[in-house]
Amino acid sequence: MTHSVQLLGISNAIVDVLAHVDDDFLKDIGAVPGSMTLIDRDQARELYGKMGPATEMSGGSVANTVAGFANLGGTAAYIGKVKADQLGTIFNHDMRSLGVDIRLKAAASSAPTARSHVLITDDGQRTMQTYLGACLELGVADITTDTVDSPKIMLLEGYVWDIAEGPALAKKAAEIARSNATAVALSLSDSFCVDRHRDSFADFVRDDADIIVADEEEVFALLGTDSIDETLEALKGYNNLFAITRSEHGSVIVQKDVRIVQAASKVDKIIDTTGAGDAYSAGFLFGWANDRPLEECAKLGTYCATMVIQQLGARIEPGLLDDFESL
Amino acid sequence: MTHSVQLLGISNAIVDVLAHVDDDFLKDIGAVPGSMTLIDRDQARELYGKMGPATEMSGGSVANTVAGFANLGGTAAYIGKVKADQLGTIFNHDMRSLGVDIRLKAAASSAPTARSHVLITDDGQRTMQTYLGACLELGVADITTDTVDSPKIMLLEGYVWDIAEGPALAKKAAEIARSNATAVALSLSDSFCVDRHRDSFADFVRDDADIIVADEEEVFALLGTDSIDETLEALKGYNNLFAITRSEHGSVIVQKDVRIVQAASKVDKIIDTTGAGDAYSAGFLFGWANDRPLEECAKLGTYCATMVIQQLGARIEPGLLDDFESL
Numbered sequence: 001m002t003h004s005v006q007l008l009g010i011s012n013a014i015v016d017v018l019a020h021v022d023d024d025f026l027k028d029i030g031a032v033p034g035s036m037t038l039i040d041r042d043q044a045r046e047l048y049g050k051m052g053p054a055t056e057m058s059g060g061s062v063a064n065t066v067a068g069f070a071n072l073g074g075t076a077a078y079i080g081k082v083k084a085d086q087l088g089t090i091f092n093h094d095m096r097s098l099g100v101d102i103r104l105k106a107a108a109s110s111a112p113t114a115r116s117h118v119l120i121t122d123d124g125q126r127t128m129q130t131y132l133g134a135c136l137e138l139g140v141a142d143i144t145t146d147t148v149d150s151p152k153i154m155l156l157e158g159y160v161w162d163i164a165e166g167p168a169l170a171k172k173a174a175e176i177a178r179s180n181a182t183a184v185a186l187s188l189s190d191s192f193c194v195d196r197h198r199d200s201f202a203d204f205v206r207d208d209a210d211i212i213v214a215d216e217e218e219v220f221a222l223l224g225t226d227s228i229d230e231t232l233e234a235l236k237g238y239n240n241l242f243a244i245t246r247s248e249h250g251s252v253i254v255q256k257d258v259r260i261v262q263a264a265s266k267v268d269k270i271i272d273t274t275g276a277g278d279a280y281s282a283g284f285l286f287g288w289a290n291d292r293p294l295e296e297c298a299k300l301g302t303y304c305a306t307m308v309i310q311q312l313g314a315r316i317e318p319g320l321l322d323d324f325e326s327l
Numbered sequence: 328m329t330h331s332v333q334l335l336g337i338s339n340a341i342v343d344v345l346a347h348v349d350d351d352f353l354k355d356i357g358a359v360p361g362s363m364t365l366i367d368r369d370q371a372r373e374l375y376g377k378m379g380p381a382t383e384m385s386g387g388s389v390a391n392t393v394a395g396f397a398n399l400g401g402t403a404a405y406i407g408k409v410k411a412d413q414l415g416t417i418f419n420h421d422m423r424s425l426g427v428d429i430r431l432k433a434a435a436s437s438a439p440t441a442r443s444h445v446l447i448t449d450d451g452q453r454t455m456q457t458y459l460g461a462c463l464e465l466g467v468a469d470i471t472t473d474t475v476d477s478p479k480i481m482l483l484e485g486y487v488w489d490i491a492e493g494p495a496l497a498k499k500a501a502e503i504a505r506s507n508a509t510a511v512a513l514s515l516s517d518s519f520c521v522d523r524h525r526d527s528f529a530d531f532v533r534d535d536a537d538i539i540v541a542d543e544e545e546v547f548a549l550l551g552t553d554s555i556d557e558t559l560e561a562l563k564g565y566n567n568l569f570a571i572t573r574s575e576h577g578s579v580i581v582q583k584d585v586r587i588v589q590a591a592s593k594v595d596k597i598i599d600t601t602g603a604g605d606a607y608s609a610g611f612l613f614g615w616a617n618d619r620p621l622e623e624c625a626k627l628g629t630y631c632a633t634m635v636i637q638q639l640g641a642r643i644e645p646g647l648l649d650d651f652e653s654l
Contacts, residue, residue: 020644052645053394053421056383067380086413086439094380112413312639317347318379 003182005075005101006289008151009066010143010173012135012159013080014114015087016059016274016314019051021119026127033121036128036190038162044131047117056087057313058094059116062157062187064275064314068282068304070098071318074289077101079147081138087113088134098318103147110134124270124309132162139165143172150180152289153211155281158189158218161197174208183288187281188214194221205240211288213281215245228252232259241294243284243301245277251301253294262298265306275314279304330509332402332428333616335478336393337470337500339462339486340407341441342414343386343601343641346378348446353454360448363455363517365489371458374444383414384640385421386443389484389514391602391641395609395631397425398645401616404428406474408465414440415461425645430474437461451597451636459489466492470499477507479616480538482608485516485545488524501535514608515541521548532567538615540608542572555579559586568621570611570628572604578629580621589625592633602641606631 026033029047039047058067063080070076078095082088084106091113092102111133119127138160148154154177160166177184186201186209188194194201201222205212212219216228219242225231228246235242235254242254246264253260283304287297307316353360356374366374385394390407397403405422409415411433418440419429438460446454465487475481481504487493504511513528513536515521521528528549532539539546543555546569552558555573562569562581569581573591580587610631614624634643 048420051420052424053385053642054417055640056417058380090381090383093375093378097379313382315380 002150003152003180004149005077006152007066007069007074007076007285008079008148008154009062009076010079010154010160010170011062011157012060012114012132013063013082013091014060014116014130014135015091016057016116016118017048017054018057018118018120018274018313019054021052021121023121026119026121029129031119031127031129033127034125035192036130039129039131041111041131041133044115044117044129047129051117051119055312056090057315058091059118059275059314060114061159061189061278062155063095064278065155065187065281065285066100067095067098067315068279069286070100071316072282072286072304074286075099077103077149077151079103079142081110081134081142082106082113083110083134084108085113087115104142107134107137110137118274120272120274124273126272126274136163138163138169140169140172143169143176145176148173148176151182153183153185153285155185155187155285157187158193158197158201161200162193167200170204171208174204183210184208185211185213185285188212188218188222191217191221194218198222205238209240211241211243213243213277213284215247215277219244243281243298245280245305251280251298253298255294258294260294260298262295262302265302267306267310270309272312273309275308276305278314279308279316329477330479331476332404333479334393334396334401334403334612335406335475335481336389336403337406337481337487337497338389338484339387339441339459340390340409340418341387341443341457341462342418343384343443343445344375344378344381345384345445345447345599345601345640346381348379348448350448353446353448356456358446358454358456360454361452362519363457366456366458368438368458368460371442371444371456374456378444378446382639383417384642385418386445386602386641387441388486388516388605389482390422391605392482392514392608392612393427394422394425394642395606396613397427398643399609399613399631401613402426404430404476404478406430406469408437408461408469409433409440410437410461411435412440414442431469434461434464437464445601447599447601451600453599453601463490465490465496467496467499470496470503472503475500475503478509480510480512480612482512482514482612484514485520485524485528488527489520494527497531498535501531510537511535512538512540512612515539515545515549518544518548521545525549532565536567538568538570540570540604540611542574542604546571570608570625572607572632578607578625580625582621585621587621587625589629592629594633594637597636599639600636602635603632605641606635606643
């Protein structure tokens with residue numbers, strides 16, 4: 001089977017609005033530190049009015065992974081919905097400039113391009129308040145044999161389930177994938193997202209997904225487990241390949257009887273954890289798409305995550321991964 | 328005389344689009360390293376299409392100074408033209424969030440908000456390609472006793488002379504300033520800008536400006552001198568207060584017989600020189616507006632410039648200047 005590209009991402013296309021805040025700011029707006037909350041347009045306007053000066057960068061979880069994958073030299077394509085406004089232009093530019101094939105046209109008329117207010121506290125943790133805007137208009141009609149084509153891996157994010165047609169479009173995408181021998185990967189996005197859609201995720205993991213990328217909290221939420229040991233035990237009943245990140249405890253790769261434990265790298269100073277998991281996925285899937293052994297995939301994921309937490313923003317700049325091949 | 332605010336800036340309101348490039352990229356587009364070139368909308372589109380992923384942040388030379396001044400705790404206001412588009416919203420938000428009083432409404436119908444493509448090379452130097460868009464529509468009619476009010480200092484930038492009505496609006500602003508005992512400060516912007524408008528600048532320095540903030544290349548261009556010694560000699564004929572920055576050679580403050588030499592601070596690694604001069608002006612003018620001795624003004628300017636070159640972007644984040652008062 002010849003694949004058109006190595007990775008196709010389907011996800012919410014978002015521009016991040018990053019600002020440093022103190023803990024009191026999070027208390028004031030009633031945000032749980034480290035969480036992602038969906039907000040509407042009025043709430044977005046109110047929040048932005050309270051925030052200090054910000055920096056704008058393309059973001060979105062799986063979109064970050066796709067950008068990182070392309071940055072590593074992989075071939076990639078992307079399905080996500082932006083409006084033809086200035087933020088949409090920025091989002092598409094940043095993808096295209098890395099060689100990513102944008103499969104949908106920016107919508108002439110829709111809600112504005114989505115933005116996620118990323119509130120970074122002194123410990124480098126980020127709390128996100130996301131206005132989904134145009135993303136909510138991604139629909140089943142956008143998923144066709146033309147737009148999906150025949151990638152080696154298709155990566156969906158859990159956040160897509162927050163879109164009205166999300167579960168249906170994910171199912172359709174998985175069906176097209178099956179007919180092209182495309183591996184279906186699912187990022188669990190965040191544990192609250194898993195809570196919102198647990199049953200539907202469980203079905204998708206059982207019926208459609210080959211690879212699951214997630215942090216341990218997300219896997220706990222999916223399986224109803226409390227610890228990594230309990231989780232590893234529970235995963236014996238699954239056939240999927242799981243890549244589970246555990247912050248400073250590194251990551252563990254699980255596939256049936258295989259268990260690969262990868263330590264985290266030492267970091268002098270964490271600037272901003274935004275995109276750590278997304279970067280891990282980029283490195284891991286790049287290894288997988290290039291038929292590297294799973295040990296090496298885990299190493300590549302760790303390398304990318306280590307790079308991204310030492311900078312502001314969720315995407316590693318081109319050129320910073322030059323020594324990647326010498327690992 | 329009671330002043331409404333300490334500092335009013337009148338300048339081009341610009342959003343920076345920052346990206347790292349290599350030297351070959353600058354050669355390809357025919358840009359002189361370290362220069363600022365004005366480009367039109369088609370050129371902007373073409374350049375952006377060639378650039379890698381970018382980060383967006385509010386910028387503009389004197390706008391950066393105004394933001395920095397407010398960030399230091401000074402009271403500030405701003406006159407500049409943006410369109411009521413997403414980038415204009417970002418520009419105004421970033422100002423207002425620092426407490427800056429925005430004096431003009433965003434234009435409902437105009438060219439898009441200006442953007443400056445800031446191309447950063449490995450040595451931290453920036454080369455700018457600026458599309459002025461809505462800025463070009465700033466006019467004499469925008470300068471009134473209401474919008475100008477009675478600031479302690481009014482700061483204009485040389486780039487304003489690139490606007491069709493720029494010289495006339497600068498003159499009108501200076502006249503209003505005179506009637507309010509407002510000190511008129513002029514930033515010379517860049518040496519190419521001085522070349523473009525030398526005679527008009529010379530008139531403005533002679534007739535209207537009390538304070539000149541500039542780097543030495545700009546002063547050389549204004550006076551037709553070649554060295555700092557020759558420049559200091561030539562300045563004996565001037566009554567203005569000059570604050571002249573000299574990169575790693577520090578700065579020198581000149582006013583009639585007064586000469587104050589301030590050394591630069593040691594910096595481990597320069598990340599991006601964008602905004603170094605603007606930050607110096609913020610610190611210097613903050614000292615001046617608060618009636619500090621000139622030696623201290625120069626120290627404050629140096630402190631701000633030192634902070635800003637150790638980060639990406641032209642504006643120092645709120646909170647980073649906490650130890651400013653302990654200098």
